[in-house]
Amino acid sequence: MKFNKKFFLVVFVFLIIMGFVIFEKFKNRTIEDVAIIIGSVDNIENIKFEKISESLIQDNYSLNTKYDTDDYFINNLVNAYGKVPLINSDISINVNALYDLEDLFKDLNNHNYDNIIVRRGYLSCSNENDCVTDHRTGYDIDVYIKDREWEDFEGHKEAKYFINNAYRYGFVLRYTKKDNYQPWHFRYVGKVFSYLIHELEYDIDDFVNNLEVNTIYKFNDEETYFYKVKTDNIYIPKNIKYEISSTNSGEYVISYSLKTLTKLSETSDEFDFKLNKLSNENINYNLILVNEDKENKFLSDNIVIFEENKKLDKTVLESYSRMKEQANKLDNHILFSTSAYRSYEEQKEIFEEENSGIANKPGHSEHETGLALDLATDEKKVTYFYGTYIGKWVTDNAHEYGFILRYLDNKENITKISYEPWHFRFVEEMHATYMYEHYLTLEEYLNLFDLNKKYIMNYDNKNYLIYKYEVNDGNILKLENSVVYYLYDNCYLVITEM
Numbered sequence: 434m435k436f437n438k439k440f441f442l443v444v445f446v447f448l449i450i451m452g453f454v455i456f457e458k459f460k461n462r463t464i465e466d467v468a469i470i471i472g473s474v475d476n477i478e479n480i481k482f483e484k485i486s487e488s489l490i491q492d493n494y495s496l497n498t499k500y501d502t503d504d505y506f507i508n509n510l511v512n513a514y515g516k517v518p519l520i521n522s523d524i525s526i527n528v529n530a531l532y533d534l535e536d537l538f539k540d541l542n543n544h545n546y547d548n549i550i551v552r553r554g555y556l557s558c559s560n561e562n563d564c565v566t567d568h569r570t571g572y573d574i575d576v577y578i579k580d581r582e583w584e585d586f587e588g589h590k591e592a593k594y595f596i597n598n599a600y601r602y603g604f605v606l607r608y609t610k611k612d613n614y615q616p617w618h619f620r621y622v623g624k625v626f627s628y629l630i631h632e633l634e635y636d637i638d639d640f641v642n643n644l645e646v647n648t649i650y651k652f653n654d655e656e657t658y659f660y661k662v663k664t665d666n667i668y669i670p671k672n673i674k675y676e677i678s679s680t681n682s683g684e685y686v687i688s689y690s691l692k693t694l695t696k697l698s699e700t701s702d703e704f705d706f707k708l709n710k711l712s713n714e715n716i717n718y719n720l721i722l723v724n725e726d727k728e729n730k731f732l733s734d735n736i737v738i739f740e741e742n743k744k745l746d747k748t749v750l751e752s753y754s755r756m757k758e759q760a761n762k763l764d765n766h767i768l769f770s771t772s773a774y775r776s777y778e779e780q781k782e783i784f785e786e787e788n789s790g791i792a793n794k795p796g797h798s799e800h801e802t803g804l805a806l807d808l809a810t811d812e813k814k815v816t817y818f819y820g821t822y823i824g825k826w827v828t829d830n831a832h833e834y835g836f837i838l839r840y841l842d843n844k845e846n847i848t849k850i851s852y853e854p855w856h857f858r859f860v861e862e863m864h865a866t867y868m869y870e871h872y873l874t875l876e877e878y879l880n881l882f883d884l885n886k887k888y889i890m891n892y893d894n895k896n897y898l899i900y901k902y903e904v905n906d907g908n909i910l911k912l913e914n915s916v917v918y919y920l921y922d923n924c925y926l927v928i929t930e931m
């Protein structure tokens with residue numbers, strides 16, 4: 434009797450444990466299993482969110498969008514010929530997706546998997562049926578195995594590798610076993626979302642549907658954050674570079690990372706802070722602010738000719754030439770400048786031809802300094818510079834050569850100039866990197882520094898002391914071993930390595 438009681442108790446406990454184990458294994462995963470909720474867009478420390486209207490959104494990625502009439506998708510297509518294996522040379526893919534797809538194929542190649550071929554990329558809306566397809570976004574690809582029917586993709590060893598590793602390059606299965614399984618059809622969603630969807634074992638629709646609106650999630654320890662917003666209530670992180678993805682449900686999902694941001698902090702520490710007088714010749718103008726309000730007060734005294742009779746400051750040209758050399762290795766297209774230094778008279782002509790909002794009035798254009806240039810490739814017209822293979826690379830790497838994209842998307846209220854993906858301005862690497870990482874215009878960057886306060890910027894493992902001041906007595910001051918930048922009006926920025 435005693436034995437039986439004990440026996441049943443043991444069996445009972447065992448069954449409970451087994452039941453729990455089975456339940457854990459088969460219960461649906463939730464977003465909270467892989468990400469932590471850290472707050473909502475209107476209540477979170479350190480970061481401010483600002484509301485923008487949907488019409489301002491241009492460079493969007495796609496999560497589960499099926500089709501879209503937005504020109505954005507079409508403007509960012511590039512021909513994939515020569516970059517990844519294709520069934521024919523006409524296949525176009527979104528430029529963001531293509532860069533990562535190339536890496537995925539390099540990975541396959543390293544494993545001697547050489548039989549996978551892309552058989553479909555972007556599809557145009559040539560008839561009614563074609564209009565309702567994932568392939569209209571340019572983010573979708575169908576792959577197959579050479580010499581096989583495309584339907585029996587999955588059985589092959591190479592296909593298994595592709596299916597299991599695509600997420601590491603931003604691609605996920607568009608149709609999983611849950612519904613209408615298509616093991617050959619992949620959607621590029623970017624690496625943040627592909628990792629999330631992979632870890633959750635979700636399909637894209639599940640992922641989008643399971644996100645709480647306006648709730649900010651933190652994913653992994655790499656300081657990656659994401660959240661979903663409604664179209665009539667779009668919040669973006671202020672002064673941080675972000676990516677925005679459209680969905681089938683009309684919502685947007687936004688992600689951003691705080692991992693690699695260059696740090697800037699105000700300091701009240703005592704420094705040996707002797708300012709000495711400086712002669713005018715030694716002023717650095719690379720941060721000069723020229724815009725609708727601030728008239729140009731600088732012209733490089735070292736303007737040189739390049740390309741077809743274009744003119745530019747000599748130092749800026751050296752940086753541009755280094756960037757161009759790298760850019761031209763990427764592709765059989767070439768990078769060139771459509772406009773660089775312009776005299777007051779030339780700017781006047783352009784201004785009179787164009788409407789304001791496109792060109793600055795004479796005396797107020799950066800082109801008059803010799804520090805700015807407009808870029809294009811022979812792949813597409815200048816308006817679509819970002820949507821070219823080289824243009825995408827330049828946009829993401831120009832800061833390493835000291836250039837910023839001067840007229841950013843969504844910042845027209847600050848710059849008074851609409852988004853210009855082609856206009857680059859030289860400001861030196863450290864400043865360019867800070868502005869790139871924080872998605873700042875030059876106006877916003879210079880505003881980070883209050884007058885007569887000391888700041889420290891950590892860049893490239895060095896600390897820089899930064900101090901902004903006004904000159905009222907005509908004596909420009911400098912620190913020991915410092916660089917003095919003229920900014921605007923009688924404002925200067927002095928920077929010294931600590």
Ligand SMILES: [Zn+2]
Pocket residue numbers: 772800805806807855856857
């Ligand atoms: Zn320009």
